[in-house]
Amino acid sequence: MDCDAVTDCLVDLLYEELVTSEAEAARAHLEGCDSCSGAFARLESGRAMSAFLALEEPPASVRATVLAAARDKAAEARPQADRAAVGERAAPARDDVAIDPEDEGLWASMLKWVGGLAMRPQLAMAMTLLLMVGIGLWYLPELRRNDPADAHAIVDPAPGDEVGPSAALAPAEPLDLRADPRTGRIRPVEGDESPTPRRPRPSEDTATQVANSQGGGVEESPLPVEVEDSDEAAGEMVLEPGQMAALAPNMQDDRGVGSVDSNTLAARPGGAASPGGVETGPLPTAPQPIPQPAPPPAVAAGDARYQRGMQRYRERDFRGAATDFDAVLRGPRPDTGTLLPSALHHLARSRRAAGQCAAAVRSYERLFSEYATYSGAPSAMIEAGDCYRRLGRLSDARRVLERARSHRSVATAAQRELAVLAAAERAHGSGSTATGAAEAATPPEREAEPAEAAED
Amino acid sequence: MSAPPPDPSDEELLRRFDDGDADAFETLVRRYERPLYNFILRSVRRRERADELLQDVFLKVVQRSSEFKGNSKFSTWLYTIARNLCIDHSRKMVFRRHKSLDAPGRSGPGEEGPTLLDRTAAETPGVDRAAIANDLRERIAESVEELPDEQREVFLMRQVQGLPFKEIAKIVDVPENTVKSRMRYALERLQRALSEYEDYVSELK
Numbered sequence: 311m312d313c314d315a316v317t318d319c320l321v322d323l324l325y326e327e328l329v330t331s332e333a334e335a336a337r338a339h340l341e342g343c344d345s346c347s348g349a350f351a352r353l354e355s356g357r358a359m360s361a362f363l364a365l366e367e368p369p370a371s372v373r374a375t376v377l378a379a380a381r382d383k384a385a386e387a388r389p390q391a392d393r394a395a396v397g398e399r400a401a402p403a404r405d406d407v408a409i410d411p412e413d414e415g416l417w418a419s420m421l422k423w424v425g426g427l428a429m430r431p432q433l434a435m436a437m438t439l440l441l442m443v444g445i446g447l448w449y450l451p452e453l454r455r456n457d458p459a460d461a462h463a464i465v466d467p468a469p470g471d472e473v474g475p476s477a478a479l480a481p482a483e484p485l486d487l488r489a490d491p492r493t494g495r496i497r498p499v500e501g502d503e504s505p506t507p508r509r510p511r512p513s514e515d516t517a518t519q520v521a522n523s524q525g526g527g528v529e530e531s532p533l534p535v536e537v538e539d540s541d542e543a544a545g546e547m548v549l550e551p552g553q554m555a556a557l558a559p560n561m562q563d564d565r566g567v568g569s570v571d572s573n574t575l576a577a578r579p580g581g582a583a584s585p586g587g588v589e590t591g592p593l594p595t596a597p598q599p600i601p602q603p604a605p606p607p608a609v610a611a612g613d614a615r616y617q618r619g620m621q622r623y624r625e626r627d628f629r630g631a632a633t634d635f636d637a638v639l640r641g642p643r644p645d646t647g648t649l650l651p652s653a654l655h656h657l658a659r660s661r662r663a664a665g666q667c668a669a670a671v672r673s674y675e676r677l678f679s680e681y682a683t684y685s686g687a688p689s690a691m692i693e694a695g696d697c698y699r700r701l702g703r704l705s706d707a708r709r710v711l712e713r714a715r716s717h718r719s720v721a722t723a724a725q726r727e728l729a730v731l732a733a734a735e736r737a738h739g740s741g742s743t744a745t746g747a748a749e750a751a752t753p754p755e756r757e758a759e760p761a762e763a764a765e766d
Numbered sequence: 767m768s769a770p771p772p773d774p775s776d777e778e779l780l781r782r783f784d785d786g787d788a789d790a791f792e793t794l795v796r797r798y799e800r801p802l803y804n805f806i807l808r809s810v811r812r813r814e815r816a817d818e819l820l821q822d823v824f825l826k827v828v829q830r831s832s833e834f835k836g837n838s839k840f841s842t843w844l845y846t847i848a849r850n851l852c853i854d855h856s857r858k859m860v861f862r863r864h865k866s867l868d869a870p871g872r873s874g875p876g877e878e879g880p881t882l883l884d885r886t887a888a889e890t891p892g893v894d895r896a897a898i899a900n901d902l903r904e905r906i907a908e909s910v911e912e913l914p915d916e917q918r919e920v921f922l923m924r925q926v927q928g929l930p931f932k933e934i935a936k937i938v939d940v941p942e943n944t945v946k947s948r949m950r951y952a953l954e955r956l957q958r959a960l961s962e963y964e965d966y967v968s969e970l971k
Contacts, residue, residue: 320950321946322946325924352954352957352958353957355957355961355964355967355968356953356954356955356956356960357953358968359956359957359960359963359964360906360921360956362899362906362967363906363907363910363925364903364907365800365801365804365926366800366807366813367800367803368799368800368803371817372799372817373799375821376795376824376828377788377791377795380788380828383783383828383829384788385786385788387784387785432833640857672914675951676916679916679944680916680940680944680948682941682944
């Protein structure tokens with residue numbers, strides 16, 4: 311087993327949930343790997359200390375209230391059974407009716423069965439739904455059937471009306487795309503603009519537009535306000551809506567294992583490719599964006615907050631941006647699954663840019679744990695590695711950078727960061743593999759906790 | 767002499783309660799009230815609110831007992847209800863109180879005291895092991911409350927209730943590997959926050 315495989319099963323090993331052969335292989339690896347054995351030792355220590363978490367006793371009043379309610383409900387349920395039983399034992403005698411004890415029991419049991427059904431609201435709802443579906447299936451053909459008179463009707467177009475494809479299907483103006491020589495990004499150039507791309511307006515935020523136009527888009531980072539050492543832009547392109555779908559097969563190569571990329575394929579009926587295929591030559595004309603229904607007001611508010619955060623980030627107001635992204639994360643969850651991971655990633659970036667690496671790593675860790683398939687995770691790993699290194703957590707930095715190195719899109723950046731890390735490790739005398747001793751020798755960076763943002 | 771009958775399962779107890787057996791429900795309450803209370807308490811961090819939410823959870827179970835179909839385990843259903851109530855509660859909270867993990871050890875509510883390092887380095891001989899244990903219990907409770915929400919809930923469900931990771935994955939609706947990652951991050955954070963107690967804990971082994 312290699313380090314990645316062992317790292318993935320450390321928790322299973324800790325809680326003894328591995329099959330014997332896997333456990334033996336993992337333990338054999340631990341004996342020969344300082345990094346992995348150190349990581350496992352930390353987990354063992356964390357688990358050992360967790361045992362000291364004292365369990366509080368709940369108040370007795372809660373149990374009393376709950377049990378009283380339970381007895382009331384149980385008492386309501388019992389009379390039904392009691393009545394059925396009484397009905398079996400002694401029905402009122404009637405001279406003119408010969409009561410067959412067997413029938414009486416059958417009747418009572420049927421009553422009990424029907425009564426039980428009546429008390430099950432789910433069954434009633436299911437029957438109602440079936441009824442509605444049945445009516446719909448019966449009535450739908452009736453709606454679709456054309457009136458014989460209409461089939462023969464000739465509709466003359468109004469004078470002046472166009473006959474032919476709707477103007478809405480006309481292709482959009484082709485976009486002039488140019489690569490930014492500074493960053494290498496492909497950006498559209500409008501009108502008389504110079505080759506230097508302008509920063510998009512907040513309403514044109516690419517990540518949000520992609521998410522909105524394609525119903526769950528790939529998270530793409532906007533143009534950063536600074537050139538960062540981590541080369542976060544490697545493998546990423548900032549595109550307008552529609553262009554993402556056109557480049558889907560190319561972009562798939564840059565995604566890590568398990569990355570979420572459903573928007574690009576989902577935008578195309580049938581999945582893999584458009585009927586015309588995707589060309590590898592010049593970028594095709596941008597297809598029409600798919601109109602989306604307006605999001606609910608609460609979601610739209612989060613969207614606006616996200617855009618404001620992006621604007622502040624571009625203006626280098628990193629603390630303000632962090633406030634906005636934090637508010638997005640605390641707000642109601644949007645329908646699309648893309649806003650939150652992007653907001654969390656940018657929260658981490660904002661904190662990092664503001665020099666709050668300790669807070670930033672918490673956000674990165676949350677991003678990795680909560681959105682494991684987030685497509686921007688490789689870039690986030692590079693950034694997290696930088697933060698760990700600055701905090702003196704060299705083994706954590708090595709761990710996350712080595713994982714990043716397995717992603718082709720950031721492999722070069724990861725390798726560069728590992729070289730920087732190795733220099734830091736040598737400077738602290740820990741050699742090529744960082745251990746806990748190296749971290750202990752380097753006092754971690756202390757910084758103030760970021761002020762919590764109050765929601766507007 | 768015949769072996770005593772096995773304890774009825776949670777699902778069997780709930781079915782009996784549906785049929786009118788109140789004692790069956792009391793057995794369920796006694797099984798789950800303590801770990802469930804601690805899950806809620808560490809999530810909402812307010813005792814009075816935790817009391818209310820615990821009551822709400824069980825009352826919901828009483829009201830909706832007939833809706834439990836047995837497609838999942840009772841514990842999954844119970845903790846899903848509890849988690850949803852905790853999430854609803856946290857969304858109503860505007861401010862969250864954050865404490866630094868570097869905060870000195872507290873000797874009482876609102877008081878600040880020396881850290882463990884300060885106390886062990888003090889000139890007064892004979893470190894009180896019981897005092898260290900109390901410190902550790904306090905600190906770990908604080909550290910657990912300061913875990914990110916998604917890590918804390920996984921940690922509590924596993925540590926307090928002993929739920930399998932597979933079941934936790936169903937409750938929080940994420941893949942099992944994600945649950946294990948969160949657990950790993952949680953344990954690592956706790957280890958970092960409480961590293962000064964490692965020697966004490968290892969001596970107890």
